[in-house]
Ligand SMILES: Nc1ncnc2c1ncn2[C@@H]1O[C@H](COP(=O)(O)OP(=O)(O)OP(=O)(O)O)[C@@H](O)[C@H]1O
C-alpha cells in the first residue's frame with residue numbers, strides 16, 4: 001500500500017509469498033483428511049493440485065478460504081495470518097477468491113448483480129462504481145451482452161465464467177479454483193480454461209484443483225500431488241508428469257493415462 | 263383450451279380421424295379439448311342437479327329451508343353481518359403483518375448456528391412447540407380474559423387488542439416453520455458462495471438465502487393466510503363483535519340460522535380467489551421447476 005512498496009513490487013513479492021500454509025490438519029469427525037500440509041505459493045505463481053478423488057483437494061481450498069475451520073496449522077496470505085484467533089474473517093475472505101465446481105451463482109439475481117453484490121455490500125463500493133467495474137470485467141470475459149440475464153438462461157460455460165468474474169470483482173490477491181470444469185460439457189471446457197490461461201498470463205496468483213492434466217501441464221508453474229493427507233510430491237509439470245519419483249504418483253498418473261485424461 | 267391440459271397437440275390429429283369422413287382440414291381449435299370441456303361441464307351440472315333434487319325432495323326440506331334459507335331473515339341480516347366482516351378484515355390485516363415479521367425473526371433465530379446461540383434456539387423452539395400444541399381458542403381465551411383480569415393499571419382492556427396478540431402468537435409458530443423449511447431448502451453452497459466473497463453471515467442471509475427461501479414458501483404462506491382468515495371468527499369468544507358474533511346476535515333475535523349461511527357465503531367469496539391464486543402459484547412454480555430441471 002505504501003509508496004515504497006508500490007515502487008518496488010518485485011522485491012516485496014520476492015520477500016513475501018502470496019500464500020503460506022504450514023502444518024495444516026483437518027478432520028471431519030473420525031475422518032482425518034489433511035495431515036500436515038505445507039505449501040508456499042509465490043506471487044504470480046500458478047499451482048495445480050492433483051490427486052485421486054476424495055484425497056482432500058476441495059477441503060484444502062475450503063480451509064484456505066476459511067469456509068472450514070482447521071484443527072491445527074497456520075495459513076498466511078500476503079504475510080497476514082488469516083487463521084489467527086480474532087481475525088475478521090469477512091475481511092480476510094475478500095482477499096481470497098474461490099470458484100466452485102458447481103458455479104454457485106445466485107439464481108435470483110441478474111449476472112450484473114451477482115458480480116456487484118460483494119463489492120457493493122461487503123467492500124462498501126458505491127453501486128455505480130461497482131457496476132461500472134463489473135461491466136468492464138464482464139466485457140473482458142465476453143459476457144457484456146449477458147449482464148442483465150439470469151444465471152439459468154446461461155450455458156454452463158458462461159455461468160462458470162460469470163462465477164470467475166464474480167470472484168475477480170473483489171480484486172483478490174489469490175484465486176482458488178476447485179475443479180471448475182468438472183461440471184461442464186466437454187465442448188464448454190475450453191472457453192473456461194482459456195479464461196484461466198489469460199488470468200495466469202496477467203499474473204494472477206492461483207491454486208487450482210483439477211483433473212485436467214493437460215491443462216495442468218500447460219498452465220501450472222508447479223504441480224502438487226496430494227496423497228494420504230500430505231503433499232507427497234511436487235515439482236515443475238514437465239518433471240512431475242514425465243519422471244514422477246514416488247510410486248504413488250506413478251500409479252496415479254498411470255490410472256489417469258489409462259482413463260485417457262493425459 | 264389446449265393450455266388447460268384437456269388434450270395434447272397430438273389429439274387434434276386423432277379427432278379428425280374419429281369424426282370420420284371430414285376433410286383433413288386443420289381445425290381452428292382443438293376439437294377434442296372442446297369436447298372434454300363440454301363433457302366436464304355437463305357432468306358437473308347433472309351431478310349438482312341430482313344433489314339439489316334429492317335435498318329439495320327430502321321429507322325435512324321445508325323445515326330446513328325455513329331455518330337456513332329464510333329470505334326475510336336474509337334481508338335483515340345482510341346489512342348487519344357484512345359490515346361486521348370489516349372487523350375480521352382489520353384483524354386479519356394487522357395480525358398478518360405482525361405474523362410475517364415475528365415468524366421471520368423466529369425462523370432466522372432458530373436457523374443460526376453456533377454454541378453461544380443455543381439459548382436463543384432453545385427459547386424459540388419452546389415457543390414454536392408450545393403454540394403449535396395448545397389449541398388456538400384456548401390461547402385466545404387465556405389472553406383475552408386472563409390478562410385484563412389481572413387488573414394491572416395501563417394494561418389494555420380492548421378485546422380486539424388481545425385478539426390480534428393471540429392470533430399473532432399462534433400463527434407465528436406455524437408460519438415460522440414454513441419460513442424455516444424455506445431457509446433449509448436453500449442449498450448450503452449458496453451461503454458458502456456468499457461468505458467466500460466476504461459477505462457477513464447477516465448479509466449472506468439478507469441478500470442470498472432469504473430472498474430465495476421466501477420465494478419458495480409463498481404458496482404455503484398463502485395457505486396459512488387462508489387458515490388465518492377463517493380463524494378470525496374464533497375471537498368472537500372474547501367478545502369482539504365480528505362477523506360470527508354478529509351472526510349469533512342476529513340468530514338469537516330471529517331464532518333462525520340464515521345469518522350463519524350469510525357468514526359462510528362471505529367467507530367463500532373472500533377465500534376462494536385466494537385459494538385459486540395459491541394453486542396457480544404452486545402450479546407455476548412446479549412448471550418452472552420442471553423447466554429448469556432440464
Ligand atoms: N463436510 C464434510 N463432512 C464430512 N466429510 C467430508 C466433508 N467434506 C469432505 N469430506 C470428506 O473428506 C474427504 C476429502 O474430500 P474432498 O472433497 O476434499 O476431496 P477431493 O480431493 O476434492 O475429491 P474430488 O476430486 O472428488 O473433488 C472425502 O473423504 C470426503 O468424504
Ligand SMILES: [Mg+2]
Pocket residue numbers: 057058059178179
Ligand atoms: Mg473436490
